[in-house]
Amino acid sequence: MHEETRINSTLWTELDNTSANTVNPPLYRGSTVLFKNYTEMCDVDRHQFSGITYGTDRLPTQRQFEEAMRRLEGAALTRICPSGIDAIRTALMTFLKAGDHLLVCDNAYMTGQHFCSTVLKKFGVETTAAPANVAGDIEKYIRPNTAAILLESPGSITMELQDIPAVCAVARKHDIVTLIDNTWATPFYLNPFTLGVDITIHSLTKYICGYSDVLAGSVSANAEHAETLDDFYKTMEIYAPAEDCALALRGLHTLEVRLSRHAESALQIARWLETHPLVENVLHPALESHPEHRLWKRDFTGSTGLFAFTLKSEYKEEDLATFIDHLQLFHLGYSWGGYKSLLTAAKVNRQTNSRYTGKTIIRLSIGLENVDDLQQDLEAGLAQLQNM
Numbered sequence: 001m002h003e004e005t006r007i008n009s010t011l012w013t014e015l016d017n018t019s020a021n022t023v024n025p026p027l028y029r030g031s032t033v034l035f036k037n038y039t040e041m042c043d044v045d046r047h048q049f050s051g052i053t054y055g056t057d058r059l060p061t062q063r064q065f066e067e068a069m070r071r072l073e074g075a076a077l078t079r080i081c082p083s084g085i086d087a088i089r090t091a092l093m094t095f096l097k098a099g100d101h102l103l104v105c106d107n108a109y110m111t112g113q114h115f116c117s118t119v120l121k122k123f124g125v126e127t128t129a130a131p132a133n134v135a136g137d138i139e140k141y142i143r144p145n146t147a148a149i150l151l152e153s154p155g156s157i158t159m160e161l162q163d164i165p166a167v168c169a170v171a172r173k174h175d176i177v178t179l180i181d182n183t184w185a186t187p188f189y190l191n192p193f194t195l196g197v198d199i200t201i202h203s204l205t206k207y208i209c210g211y212s213d214v215l216a217g218s219v220s221a222n223a224e225h226a227e228t229l230d231d232f233y234k235t236m237e238i239y240a241p242a243e244d245c246a247l248a249l250r251g252l253h254t255l256e257v258r259l260s261r262h263a264e265s266a267l268q269i270a271r272w273l274e275t276h277p278l279v280e281n282v283l284h285p286a287l288e289s290h291p292e293h294r295l296w297k298r299d300f301t302g303s304t305g306l307f308a309f310t311l312k313s314e315y316k317e318e319d320l321a322t323f324i325d326h327l328q329l330f331h332l333g334y335s336w337g338g339y340k341s342l343l344t345a346a347k348v349n350r351q352t353n354s355r356y357t358g359k360t361i362i363r364l365s366i367g368l369e370n371v372d373d374l375q376q377d378l379e380a381g382l383a384q385l386q387n388m
């Protein structure tokens, strides 16, 4: 054996007593996990091995984050996925089979709805939309084969809220699994399990990671559905990269502090926009003017930094560009929940009647910049439109 090879193969055991008690846990990367002896390896086949068998069996880094998220949510089981959209796909595939019908609230994350109408359809699952502000009236959209209802409250871009307990009560009566995308509120400001939801989904990419440099997602289940989720996740051998799990775990430590700043700044800007002469509606659930404000007050314990607004006039693309391209602090880009403020502006297509059909929705993700600077930036931008 070459000297160099011998050194490499024994180095880890020699250095085993050099681990340091760092504040954050060590990062585990790995595909192969070594067994101590042949009996242990055979125990795996006998289902008698309780240790970690392989990288996709979730190394300590994945498990530590999973457990932190599970406790924060009050879930029975949490599993991590490589992105928020993967968490949506995983959750839906876990609980649906060919011949089933899926109901999706009309304002749910568009990419998820696209997955439903293409891939799920291909595998024999039919998806239809329920109104974005659906409540107990969900009953009239249910079919004999409805197996799951996917909620998102407040929902992407147009920010309508569903009456979560009312929907869940109907779903329970019909033995339908309820899932909610809880990315906006995070586990700090909404606990869907206490409202009767079976499954929660998060895009960790947003507030939980918080720095726009990680894609990750989570699916959590109540006790009734934990085993089904665990089995599906194991079968699919889904792998969330260890570095991303470590960054997500790090993000959890500062989440509440960041959120309170996002929330405070967003409310200041939302209230100011309500008084702006060009603004028609500000779509923020914590504002008294929001159509489902009553539900927000009843079910949520806080708001975050993402909201939207509409203008009294519809502008041509080039006119909107004079406003948007004038902004210095708001950047154009997808996703949200990071320290940098972002803006998107587009019309949305809905399958059911929407308050906002034909309206350009300007969505703001309020970052951690000085809030007065952000307000001045918008004021200067909107002044460009005022001069038209």
Ligand SMILES: *Cc1c(COP(=O)(O)O)cnc(C)c1O
Binding pocket: 083, 084, 085, 086, 109, 152, 156, 181, 183, 184, 202, 203, 204, 205, 206, 215, 216, 217, 335
């Ligand atoms: C961004 C987003 C997702 C998808 O998350 P990715 O991590 O970007 O895949 C899902 N749901 C909502 C509400 C989102 O905003």
